[in-house]
Amino acid sequence: MGSRFFEIVRAGLTVAGRDGLSAVSMRAVAAEVGFTTMALYRHLPSKEALLDGMVGALLGELDLPDATDPWPGRLRKIALELLALGRRYPTVMPLLLTRPYVAPEAVRVVRVMYGILEDAGVAEAELYRVERLISTHLLGYCVSVANQAFWAADPDTLAVESVPVAAPDPSATGDRWRDELERNLVSLGQLIMAERRS
Amino acid sequence: MGSRFFEIVRAGLTVAGRDGLSAVSMRAVAAEVGFTTMALYRHLPSKEALLDGMVGALLGELDLPDATDPWPGRLRKIALELLALGRRYPTVMPLLLTRPYVAPEAVRVVRVMYGILEDAGVAEAELYRVERLISTHLLGYCVSVANQAFWAADPDTLAVESVPVAAPDPSATGDRWRDELERNLVSLGQLIMAERRS
DNA sequence: ACCTGAACACCGTTCAAGT
DNA sequence: ACCTGAACACCGTTCAAGT
Numbered sequence: 001m002g003s004r005f006f007e008i009v010r011a012g013l014t015v016a017g018r019d020g021l022s023a024v025s026m027r028a029v030a031a032e033v034g035f036t037t038m039a040l041y042r043h044l045p046s047k048e049a050l051l052d053g054m055v056g057a058l059l060g061e062l063d064l065p066d067a068t069d070p071w072p073g074r075l076r077k078i079a080l081e082l083l084a085l086g087r088r089y090p091t092v093m094p095l096l097l098t099r100p101y102v103a104p105e106a107v108r109v110v111r112v113m114y115g116i117l118e119d120a121g122v123a124e125a126e127l128y129r130v131e132r133l134i135s136t137h138l139l140g141y142c143v144s145v146a147n148q149a150f151w152a153a154d155p156d157t158l159a160v161e162s163v164p165v166a167a168p169d170p171s172a173t174g175d176r177w178r179d180e181l182e183r184n185l186v187s188l189g190q191l192i193m194a195e196r197r198s
Numbered sequence: 199m200g201s202r203f204f205e206i207v208r209a210g211l212t213v214a215g216r217d218g219l220s221a222v223s224m225r226a227v228a229a230e231v232g233f234t235t236m237a238l239y240r241h242l243p244s245k246e247a248l249l250d251g252m253v254g255a256l257l258g259e260l261d262l263p264d265a266t267d268p269w270p271g272r273l274r275k276i277a278l279e280l281l282a283l284g285r286r287y288p289t290v291m292p293l294l295l296t297r298p299y300v301a302p303e304a305v306r307v308v309r310v311m312y313g314i315l316e317d318a319g320v321a322e323a324e325l326y327r328v329e330r331l332i333s334t335h336l337l338g339y340c341v342s343v344a345n346q347a348f349w350a351a352d353p354d355t356l357a358v359e360s361v362p363v364a365a366p367d368p369s370a371t372g373d374r375w376r377d378e379l380e381r382n383l384v385s386l387g388q389l390i391m392a393e394r395r396s
Numbered sequence: 397a398c399c400t401g402a403a404c405a406c407c408g409t410t411c412a413a414g415t
Numbered sequence: 416a417c418c419t420g421a422a423c424a425c426c427g428t429t430c431a432a433g434t
Contacts, residue, residue, distance in 0.1 A: 098341065098342075099345075100347050100348070132339070132342070132348065132378070135338075136338030136339040136342055137331065137334055138338075139338050140333075140334030140335060140336075140338025140341075141331070143292075143295045143296065143334075143338075144330070144334055147296040147297075149296055149299070150298070180327055180330070184331050187331060187393065188389075191385055191386075191388065194388055
């Protein structure tokens with residue numbers, strides 16, 4: 001776990017952002033850092049460990065909100081940061097829902113969420129549950145947007161099926177999914193308020 | 199798209215449920231159905247198509263609620279079905295957040311969600327957004343539970359970090375994460391009620 | 397015309413052979 | 416003692432060679 005480890009993990013993210021997660025091979029990452037393939041194995045035990053490290057580095061790129069800001073603004077900031085992160089590394093995002101949060105950078109993010117809910121006045125007995133409720137929505141949403149899962153591959157097929165996947169929203173100005181995320185945050189804010197200790 | 203296609207896709211799910219998604223190779227699936235590897239390519243164009251088909255077959259296993267039931271019961275039923283699905287096919291679940299819902303079995307599930315929200319009285323202008331809000335939470339939650347992302351790989355590491363990932367819940371009887379999902383559904387029910395047309 | 401299996405360019409990881 | 420690259424057992428897909 002020398003500094004070479006982080007160099008390798010960052011190279012993994014570089015490859016993933018450029019060519020997709022499926023292009024993240026030990027050979028490709030080694031080439032990216034200028035090592036021989038087998039030299040990687042002296043800094044990490046397996047590709048599994050590389051992916052776990054990438055999850056940490058990914059969350060490490062989040063620009064976390066200032067703890068002195070009001071909690072709604074902090075929630076909004078972290079949500080928009082996650083959305084932007086997904087657009088930078090679309091194919092890596094699903095790992096955030098399948099790997100346990102053990103890396104320090106991951107724990108850091110969960111702590112910010114706890115702080116938000118505490119400041120909102122959520123009862124401690126509900127705090128961890130509500131955090132998982134909010135976080136799984138945010139991650140699920142950002143993963144879906146990043147991978148364009150809300151769109152049909154073939155618009156004509158969808159038209160035939162007549163399922164209005166994306167309702168027209170005349171008030172939306174620039175970024176359709178960012179606008180929708182902000183609407184969701186209003187709903188989630190109400191949900192959080194309903195969970196305050198009485 | 200003869201019936202052989204579905205046979206192959208079901209074999210893919212069988213392999214994935216038994217040995218994990220990473221074990222789903224064209225060779226392994228071919229062996230499962232008793233075909234030669236290259237014979238698969240006369241029924242589907244690529245492994246990509248196999249995975250898309252598996253998403254459809256996965257959602258096809260959902261036992262959908264009766265449309266005549268009250269909407270809260272329908273929402274609960276579909277949520278618990280998704281949780282159970284994740285436990286049967288943990289490694290396949292993330293595909294539900296990265297592939298567009300074009301297969302008929304996928305469209306069917308989205309239609310049920312629309313029906314639930316319509317019966318709840320959600321304004322049409324908010325219907326598609328709220329459906330995505332609920333669905334991304336349910337999928338994110340079920341993917342996390344299925345892949346044990348809520349637990350730390352090493353409990354000792356987590357203790358050192360002193361992040362209470364799983365708060366003790368004395369009232370929870372059998373299935374900890376199922377109980378939590380039911381609590382979340384109460385919160386989401388309130389969220390849905392708040393989105394009703396005025 | 398149809399099917400198949402060898403082959404190509406990969407992959408993660410092991411380990412013997414080199415220095 | 417340390418590093419490396421050949422090798423092993425895979426992978427998705429192509430395509431020429433067979434019938």
